[in-house]
Amino acid sequence: MSILSDNSTKRSVVIVGGGFAGIGLFNILEKTLDPQTTSITLITPRAYFVHLPAVLRMIVTADEDLEDKILLPLTERFNQSNKRVVLGKVASITDDTEDGFVTLENGEQVGYTVLALATGSNWEGCLNFPDGISEVRRHDKEWRTRFANAKSIVLVGGGGIGFELAGEIMDDWPEKKVTIVHSKPLLLNDTYPNNWRKSVNENIEKRGVELVLNDRILDPVPKGGKVITQNGLTLDADLVIPTRGPKPNTQFIGESLGPNTLNSFGEVKVLPTFQVLGFPRIFAIGDIVDVKEQKSARKGSKHCKISANNIKVILAEGTTLEVSHGYFNRLLAFLRPTLLPYPGCVEILPLSNGKNYGTSYLGVLWGITFGDWFTMRTASENLYMGFVKRAMNL
Known part of the structure; x- marks a missing residue:
């Protein structure tokens, strides 16, 4: 099966998940990555974003046309220039080649230079x-x-x-x-x-x-x-x-990358840089990560900022880099590429x-x-x- 890719670019970032973390990361990268050298692909099963903190009101009352305010369609900008949306669900990840790829449930394959997993939760x-x-x-x-x-x-x-x-x-x-x-x-x-x-x-x-x-x-x-x-x-x-x-939506990650990738709750084990343990060009953010904090959309926004910086560093410098700890070294990140650790959130x-x-x-x-x-x-x-x-x- 052919691997879908943008042949006009040399590198590709693939983001899996269209929730707060996935779209938040997409929004940062589209402003900071050079469209001439890097493409951004968002893979999501939905052609719209769900504002989860408001859905409980939506399912209880029909007043106020809440669906129109909570189910927000992805706009044209998601398919412009170096960006595109692929509608579907990822079934597996292959990371043992020079450029990895994900395989969708329909058999389509999407290649990546860097992969970001933001698959969110399974609700009941x-x-x-x-x-x-x-x-x-x-x-x-x-x-x-x-x-x-x-x-x-x-x-x-x-x-x-x-x-x-x-x-x-x-x-x-x-x-x-x-x-x-x-x-x-x-x-x-x-x-x-x-x-x-x-x-x-x-x-x-x-x-x-x-x-x-x-x-x-x-x-x-x-x-x-x-x-x-x-x-x-x-x-x-x-x-x-x-x-x-809810439970983290990570089954295909464990099946693809190995059971040691997940903890006993099904969360993805990550380094402080949000790189998946053992897979330096794969990142995980949002509700699925094994970080000792309560899950929330607010946390996801900070995950996006740290991971966006680190994705840009990996694209520019490769995968064997030191992590910059401490206040002074974090300031140097504005002057030279360096991986940043997640400092946590209040x-x-x-x-x-x-x-x-x-x-x-x-x-x-x-x-x-x-x-x-x-x-x-x-x-x-x-x-x-x-x-x-x-x-x-x-």
Whole structure:
């Protein structure tokens, strides 16, 4: 099978994934790589970008034409000059040749000089979206009907997804019985301080949401309008929705590059430069990487900046380079090519509780927290929809 490539250029960067990290990296590289010498290919199964932080509102309510603000088509610029989009899913990676290539599920092959993997997460339940926009609209309509018809809704998992979905449901149907079942004594996880997590519990409980803590749902299929928890508690449930964290979309990476490429959670093992362990011209960024931090779109934007610098260095200098550590050496990166390590990010978590409520955490000093008014104005009211469209240049 022929390898698709741009014969007018000598080098090629291939980015797999069209989410925050993949498009964020594409946007940086298109401004900084010479179009006469390097091509950029984005491989994604969708001809549009999904603004994930806003989709929970989209699947609950048909108001405000939210699909048009959240499902953002890739514009013409993605297929201009040295850039192009290939619609499809990658099945395997081959990196044992002078120029590697990826093979799509349809058998097409796309060659690369440098490869960036930003494949994101596999979601379940109401967040398991199909690829076509018309199918997504059908998916949303079906879930809105389920929400409307259910009197008692149980959400399995009390992380950010469960919290925010509960708030969206209460906005539209305050009369419904909504219960969150969470395996820990407080919502979220131990990354965040207990004093804020207690306020997270209180923030959702004041909306009328019930919390069942230190417990689990083993069988999520309601029987006779009921589900039974691991501790033997019987809950009313016309609709049970998994709201646990997603799993990294990395199976084909492990199968292609070897199982030692992934950790036990399926995350890609990377160096501080975001180079995949053992594969210096392959990068991984976004939610799929084995970096000890909470996953978020904000982190992805910083991943993009570091990896974009390092991709340019690899293209210019090759793969056997020293990493530049320390403040002074990082300053020298502006004067000479050098690989930069990821310095990490401050933990920031705004939690929207419907349109008018919420709570936020900023992990500086002792941990600064904000309540309803601040969170509403910065996040809950519009869920960054206008900002994201501008930031992603869509």
